[in-house]
Amino acid sequence: MISDQDLMSKVSAGNTHxxxxxxxxxxxxxxxxxxxxxxxxxxxxxxxxxxxYRILRYRKSYKKDQRFRPWMYxxxxxxxxxxxxxxxxxxxxxxxxEYSVSLKxxxxxxxxxxxxxxxxxxxxxxxxxxxxxDLITYSILMNLPSEEVAEIFNITxxxxxxxxxxxxxxxxxxxxxxS
Amino acid sequence: MKKEDFEIYAIDYxxxxxxxxxxxxxxxxxxxxxxxxxxxxxxxxxxxxxxWKNETPPANMRSxxxxxxxxxxxxxxxxxxxxxxxxxxxxGSLSQYKNIxxxxxxxxxxxxxxxxGYSLRGSSGNAEVxxxxxxxxxxxxxxxxxxxKSYAPSDRMxxxxxxxxxxxxxxxxxxxxxxxxxxxxSAHIRxxxxxxxxxxxxxxxxxxxxxxxxxxxKDSFGKMNLISLVETFNPELAIxxxxxxxxxxxxxxxxxxxxxxxxxxN
Numbered sequence: 001m002i003s004d005q006d007l008m009s010k011v012s013a014g015n016t017h018x019x020x021x022x023x024x025x026x027x028x029x030x031x032x033x034x035x036x037x038x039x040x041x042x043x044x045x046x047x048x049x050x051x052x053y054r055i056l057r058y059r060k061s062y063k064k065d066q067r068f069r070p071w072m073y074x075x076x077x078x079x080x081x082x083x084x085x086x087x088x089x090x091x092x093x094x095x096x097x098e099y100s101v102s103l104k105x106x107x108x109x110x111x112x113x114x115x116x117x118x119x120x121x122x123x124x125x126x127x128x129x130x131x132x133x134d135l136i137t138y139s140i141l142m143n144l145p146s147e148e149v150a151e152i153f154n155i156t157x158x159x160x161x162x163x164x165x166x167x168x169x170x171x172x173x174x175x176x177x178x179s
Numbered sequence: 180m181k182k183e184d185f186e187i188y189a190i191d192y193x194x195x196x197x198x199x200x201x202x203x204x205x206x207x208x209x210x211x212x213x214x215x216x217x218x219x220x221x222x223x224x225x226x227x228x229x230x231w232k233n234e235t236p237p238a239n240m241r242s243x244x245x246x247x248x249x250x251x252x253x254x255x256x257x258x259x260x261x262x263x264x265x266x267x268x269x270x271g272s273l274s275q276y277k278n279i280x281x282x283x284x285x286x287x288x289x290x291x292x293x294x295x296g297y298s299l300r301g302s303s304g305n306a307e308v309x310x311x312x313x314x315x316x317x318x319x320x321x322x323x324x325x326x327x328k329s330y331a332p333s334d335r336m337x338x339x340x341x342x343x344x345x346x347x348x349x350x351x352x353x354x355x356x357x358x359x360x361x362x363x364x365s366a367h368i369r370x371x372x373x374x375x376x377x378x379x380x381x382x383x384x385x386x387x388x389x390x391x392x393x394x395x396x397k398d399s400f401g402k403m404n405l406i407s408l409v410e411t412f413n414p415e416l417a418i419x420x421x422x423x424x425x426x427x428x429x430x431x432x433x434x435x436x437x438x439x440x441x442x443x444x445n
Contacts, residue, residue, distance in 0.1 A: 001430075016252055017367045020400050023244055024436050031236040045237050049244050056251060118231055121224075139190065140228045146191060158187050165186040165221075172224050 004068035012059045022068070023052055029142065030076060036137050038080065039126060047083060051076050069144075070151035077134065077152070117179070124175040132167035139164050180204040185214050193218070193225055241436065242407050249374045252367070253340040287325060291318050320349060327355045332365050339368070343375040353379070357388045366398035373401075377408050386412050393420055399433055 004025070010018040027048055034044035054075050055062075062071060125133055131153075138144045138152065139160075150160040180188070180201075188205050191197050197205060209215045319341065326338030342356060353376075360372045373392060379385045390413060393405040402424055410417035425437050 016248070017370075017400075019248065020245070023241075024433065027240065027244070028233070028236050028435070031240070032233045035234055036231065041234075041237075045240050048236065049240065049247070052244060053247070053251070056248075117227055121227055121231065136228065139194075140225050141231060143194070143229075145196065161187045161190060164190055168190070168221055168224060172220055175224070 005065060008055075008059075008062050008068045008071075009064050011056070012062045012064075016056060016059075019052060019056060022055070022072075026069070026072060027052070030072070033073070033076060033137060033142065034080065036122075036125070036141055037130075037133050039122065043083065047076070047079055050079050050083075054079060067148065067151060070148050073138070073152045077130075081130070120179045121171075121175055124171055124178050127174050128167065128171060131163075132170060135160070135164045135167045136171060140168070180208055182208060182211065182214065184208070185217070189218055189221055190225070193222055245404060245407070246374075249371055253336070253343060253371060287322075291322065320352060324352060324355060327352070327359060332368055335359065335363065335365075335368050336371060339371045339375050343371075343378065353385075357385075360388060360392045361395060366401045369396070369398070370401050370404045373405055373408055380408070380412060390416055393417075399424065399428060399430070403433075403436065 002021070004022065007018045007022050011022070030051055031044050031048045034047045035041060038044060038047070051072065055072065058075070062068075125136070128136070135149065135153075138149045139146070146157045146160050146164075149164070150157040153160060153163075155163070185208055188197060188201065192202065192205050209218065323338045323341040326334045326341070329335055329338075339356070339359070342352060356372055356376055360369060360376060363369050363372065369392070373389060376385055376389065380389065389405060389409055393402065393409050393416065396402040396405055402420065406417045406421050406424070409420075421437060425434060428434060428437075
């Protein structure tokens with residue numbers, strides 16, 4: 001199977017058709033990253049597509065042999081941050097209360113025993129800073145290796161591990177307060 | 180391993196990412212009651228977080244993306260070149276002068292440019308403006324015809340872009356497009372052609388051509404694109420071809436893409 005790097009190098013060289021395969025590989029994963037960090041399905045769908053348009057727009061800045069997934073997630077974080085700023089300007093930013101309403105839609109999909117605990121965890125996540133939320137999402141929810149997470153944040157792997165540990169400790173405290 | 184290293188290794192230990200020697204060293208730390216308790220708390224939290232289910236993206240996300248991608252690609256080829264890019268293209272064309280087709284094409288463009296310039300010089304009054312507009316429109320159609328038959332994919336894409344921007348077309352232009360839809364060597368061009376022709380899909384002739392293209396398409400993504408177009412007027416054929424494509428591919432990404440598509444499988 002052709003590697004992500006090779007596909008992205010082709011896109012970078014002008015073969016924009018190749019981005020279709022990268023879209024097929026990553027759109028579901030990206031969509032879930034946005035859902036778990038924003039709690040907004042509709043916005044997550046738009047944000048996912050925007051990431052791929054931005055990959056096309058900035059394709060020339062991709063360096064050959066650079067790992068594709070960390071690069072893509074750097075773009076994803078910027079896209080979400082821009083969306084946050086634009087919503088803030090327009091006064092459309094959702095509150096935690098609105099988020100908990102949207103969570104009720106997900107309740108039916110969870111099993112009876114775990115549904116409440118998951119809901120509390122989702123709510124607790126919304127009280128975390130963007131960076132901590134992303135660290136937990138990448139490392140625990142998406143199971144990305146520490147090296148890739150470190151690349152996304154431009155830090156060393158050990159630094160990523162320590163920050164993740166502290167983020168989880170904080171999440172645990174928030175979760176216990178809520179529950 | 181020291182007690183302070185717990186922060187570094189705890190999560191990798193839980194995720195099973197430590198080497199065997201690191202596991203042994205880390206487990207030695209766990210003789211400390213406080214650290215053991217911390218690890219159990221972390222385990223509870225990470226297990227809970229891992230049970231947060233993934234969701235399937237909305238069915239229309241894929242079709243929206245591919246439609247926008249095709250538009251983007253057409254805009255890319257249609258956008259005016261900068262001075263540097265023009266100079267680069269000029270240098271490139273010098274090296275191709277052995278090719279007679281390229282030379283003929285360049286000469287025709289120069290001739291057309293000269294005619295337009297000459298016509299503009301003498302224009303005055305509405306009748307002349309109308310006549311001039313008609314001449315320019317005719318020239319554009321002629322350029323599009325030449326572009327659609329050019330050996331260079333970028334020229335062919337320019338021709339398709341022109342067609343997709345127009346409300347109606349001559350039979351000759353449509354015939355050229357129909358031939359590109361089936362015979363063009365580039366899947367990229369075939370996809371763009373299908374998108375341009377789809378605009379006229381109410382005509383039975385275009386529907387037949389898109390169906391024929393779907394049956395003959397070898398490129399998986401080209402086929403997926405055609406399935407989404409044909410689905411709107413012949414869902415039965417679209418489902419049949421989708422099932423065939425699904426049976427014939429082992430590519431997990433493509434299978435996932437097909438299975439999550441809004442067309443139902445039989």
